[in-house]
Amino acid sequence: MLNFIARRVFQSIFVMLAVGFIAFAMFRYVGDPINNMVGQDTTLEQRAELRKQLGLDDPFLVQYFRFIGNAAQGDFGMSYRQRRPVSELIESRMPATLELSFVSAVIALFLGIPMGIYTALRRDGVLSRSFMTLSLIGISLPTFLIGILMILFFGVMLRWLPSFGRGDVVQLGWWSTGFLTKSGWQSLIMPAFTLALFQMTLIMRLVRAEMLEVLQTDFIKFARARGLPDRMINFRHALKNTLVPVITITGLQLGSIIAFSIITETVFQWPGMGLLFIQSIGAVDIPVMAAYLLLIAFFFVIINLIVDLLYFAVDPRLRVQKS
Amino acid sequence: MTQNVLSRAYNSDIFYSFSRSPTAIISAIVALLIGLGALFAPLVSPHNPFDLATLDLLDANIPPAWSVNGDPRFLLGTDDQGRDMLSAILYGSRISLLVGLASVMFSLVVGVSLGLISGYAGGRIDSVIMRVADVQLSFPAILIALLVDGIARGLLPRDSHDSLSLYVLIFAIGISGWVQYARTVRGATMVERNKEYVQAARLIGMRPFTILRRHILPNVLGPVLVIATIHLAVAIITEATLSFLGVGIPPTTPSLGTLIRIGNSYLFSGDWWISIFPGIALVLLALSVNLLGDWLRDALNPKLR
Numbered sequence: 075m076l077n078f079i080a081r082r083v084f085q086s087i088f089v090m091l092a093v094g095f096i097a098f099a100m101f102r103y104v105g106d107p108i109n110n111m112v113g114q115d116t117t118l119e120q121r122a123e124l125r126k127q128l129g130l131d132d133p134f135l136v137q138y139f140r141f142i143g144n145a146a147q148g149d150f151g152m153s154y155r156q157r158r159p160v161s162e163l164i165e166s167r168m169p170a171t172l173e174l175s176f177v178s179a180v181i182a183l184f185l186g187i188p189m190g191i192y193t194a195l196r197r198d199g200v201l202s203r204s205f206m207t208l209s210l211i212g213i214s215l216p217t218f219l220i221g222i223l224m225i226l227f228f229g230v231m232l233r234w235l236p237s238f239g240r241g242d243v244v245q246l247g248w249w250s251t252g253f254l255t256k257s258g259w260q261s262l263i264m265p266a267f268t269l270a271l272f273q274m275t276l277i278m279r280l281v282r283a284e285m286l287e288v289l290q291t292d293f294i295k296f297a298r299a300r301g302l303p304d305r306m307i308n309f310r311h312a313l314k315n316t317l318v319p320v321i322t323i324t325g326l327q328l329g330s331i332i333a334f335s336i337i338t339e340t341v342f343q344w345p346g347m348g349l350l351f352i353q354s355i356g357a358v359d360i361p362v363m364a365a366y367l368l369l370i371a372f373f374f375v376i377i378n379l380i381v382d383l384l385y386f387a388v389d390p391r392l393r394v395q396k397s
Numbered sequence: 398m399t400q401n402v403l404s405r406a407y408n409s410d411i412f413y414s415f416s417r418s419p420t421a422i423i424s425a426i427v428a429l430l431i432g433l434g435a436l437f438a439p440l441v442s443p444h445n446p447f448d449l450a451t452l453d454l455l456d457a458n459i460p461p462a463w464s465v466n467g468d469p470r471f472l473l474g475t476d477d478q479g480r481d482m483l484s485a486i487l488y489g490s491r492i493s494l495l496v497g498l499a500s501v502m503f504s505l506v507v508g509v510s511l512g513l514i515s516g517y518a519g520g521r522i523d524s525v526i527m528r529v530a531d532v533q534l535s536f537p538a539i540l541i542a543l544l545v546d547g548i549a550r551g552l553l554p555r556d557s558h559d560s561l562s563l564y565v566l567i568f569a570i571g572i573s574g575w576v577q578y579a580r581t582v583r584g585a586t587m588v589e590r591n592k593e594y595v596q597a598a599r600l601i602g603m604r605p606f607t608i609l610r611r612h613i614l615p616n617v618l619g620p621v622l623v624i625a626t627i628h629l630a631v632a633i634i635t636e637a638t639l640s641f642l643g644v645g646i647p648p649t650t651p652s653l654g655t656l657i658r659i660g661n662s663y664l665f666s667g668d669w670w671i672s673i674f675p676g677i678a679l680v681l682l683a684l685s686v687n688l689l690g691d692w693l694r695d696a697l698n699p700k701l702r
Binding site: 089092093100104214215216217218219222223225226229230237326330333334336337340341351352354355356358360363367370371374378 | 532535536537539540543544546547548550551552555634637638641642643644657661664665667669672673676679680683684687
């Protein structure tokens, strides 16, 4: 098991270094960093001085490892557009994205898994059929259209919910939270559901397919023959055995929630990292793009590692084989 | 000759399965209608939305013809610049379809070539290509497309962004989608590589490139067709998403996504038609292509017959 974990950690470090290389190449070679930092009236000597000062004349590998070292300490340079340290910008935007992603993930899991179980157990029920139709819509409607439709119905026509922004936030140290105010929660509802819908339908379909498969196996038939009550068969035996693939896919989906929040944040003008990223693409603000890329890669790698570790907790077969 | 091909097509399994599937027929009709409308947009659309001379700002934001303030000249209403929505949608689907088809072609060529090389060469080349594919696959395609789009913007001079945005977009979406083709083709190539006809071709001294192109390629194209159909729907939606986010097609020659973006800012004043009608066109297009892809996958899968 230790061997396996060590290999996975090694792979993760490799992925981070590769992504770091791309981020560095962007930072260094897309546009001239000096031109983006100084004004028109800077003389050539001053430019050369600055170039030397920033170490842009150093050998490639030296620059690369300096970039990686700085990034590891949270230093991503200055934003071209806003003239502020990138780390400061990201720090001020991160709570909004993480709160939105967290609530969406909770919605996707806590609605998706029960809906999947229900549609698997009552395959022909009216409710099951409507869930399946809903999931077809969830998969084929683009996220931004769902957001627009929600704004149109609940924001513009019914006027129930605010259609943009985060509402009032409370500052807890450097973390700004919308969880403590009523308007914060109201503003969160529509973006969170928009972001959750796609993942929810995926999780629901996955749980349903896995459940249906497990319910066909011999040990479930045997449990029925033994006369165990349905509730016990369905939840104690069947559900438990569907969990392994569900954990894998769900873990990966949670990572992509953070990435997909780019779209939701733009639709609802949610002041998070995704909106910052889109604005930085429009303005060709390379340091912010590079930092966002590294950060997202970091989240993905960490989530993948946790998913791998969860296997050992969930699947006893792995523990027996390896030890 | 044509007669022969037609009758062969008519008697084929695929056509039989097509004629028995109402979903496939309806999707094909919808996709064909939108496709034809897009192709012949200059002929069928009632106005030319790009002709600045015919645009009148007094015509801006007119609701659809059937509502109280509607104007019979503009069936689906007009946008903020007085462009007829129906014409704008027809021209917009043209751009959406063009970007979709071109980026699928791009992914297909890159993915199939790399897959063939990877599967045939094996060894170090194979593992390098597949590692790159693994890393790319662990990120959502839309994120890759956004990044490539952003980098391309950084590399190009600023004043050429609008004129080149179409090609940048095709490149970005194309690059984000090659992995699936490469993986599928690589698997199929590894199977074909060891078959006797390939060994025979190698024995008579054919060059690897010729073997790949003439003998292996035709045998691995089946699954590629299925991937390409489903990928087309994904590419159309990705284009719309990028344009909606403001990093795709500029508003001067709007695609469906750009139209939705334009309409988004008028949603609060109640002008819903500017984004909703292009949205409906987009969903119809993506959904019908998707359903066609699903049907094709089942029809080509011998296990399900």
